[in-house]
Amino acid sequence: MLITKQEFEVNGVTYIIRSVTANDAQALSNLRVQIDGETENMDREKGEGFIDAAGFEKLIHTDTESNRNLFLVAEVRDRVVGFSRCEGNQLKRFSHKIEFGVCVIKEYWGYGIGKNLLKESISWADSNGLKKITLQVLETNDKAIKLYQKLGFEIEGILKKDKILSDGNYYNTIIMGRFKE
Template sequence: MFDYTVRAATVHDALQLSNLRQLVDKETDHLDREEGEQVLSEAQFREILIKDHEEENRYCVVAEHNQQLVGFARLQGSNLKRFQHHVEFGAAIQKSHWGKRLGTRLLQDCLSYADDHQLAKVTLRVQESNYKALQLYKNYDFVIEGTLNDDKRMPDGTLQHTVLMARFLT
């Protein structure tokens, strides 16, 4: 049974989102940031969420379990007219809630939003070694547009490739 609520984020989620982002940054190497990098305060998250509600090419969705946020995803677009037709997708889920199809639910919600708002292209970046995420995106018609070789230096010193993917409105 799916014991989670997936819903659009509100400004009232700012504190929990700030805390969740910091937690997830220290739990996984799949994201761009390491623990303590580019920390967003409650006030900064509130500003982001306000803009997400004002602009059609921005959106944030959260996954909630027992009244606690355990995951979120965002679509981030550009203000430049030539790029307003596409958005970049990103998601983060608390490690203790991995394997419960939250990534799928968050992705589905974001793709529905993109389709409803005629956003012609959804892009994302995923670490080449994140096999489960790569397969999920392929299952939702994302195609590989390219690879950034040796793009990320990991804590152990190894270099990881980043895969650039896109899904087009049909």
């Protein structure tokens, strides 16, 4: 699915949020590896679950053609610095909901990019009759949890000792959801 491009200016940084295109595939492949190496908030370590440009091209094609998926990028001065995806399920019993995920390179944390990617995704979901958005977040990612709650998400459950981080300790994953009546 596609959205209309939006421009934002936060703390002196101007960026746009737009639908992904096939031309973004290589940048997304590189960006995903970079982000995985910058934070432990993601599911992967740097290089794990690698998706090359061809893999992203397939994903972009699928998401663009599907009315249940949305793939957005955030761009600063023609450079992709973050992205988000909403992925639906084709099974009828799950047709009312999508799962959301987002990531932004560390250099651009604090400019509202993740928040605006989520807001655009919520707007798209609401205008397309989707009732529920779900996501998973590491228990230590307090800023993200507060943002999600501010935008109407509630904690629905906890996956206990779900991830092992670099310190060797186990951490919980929080499952959150936003339901629109």
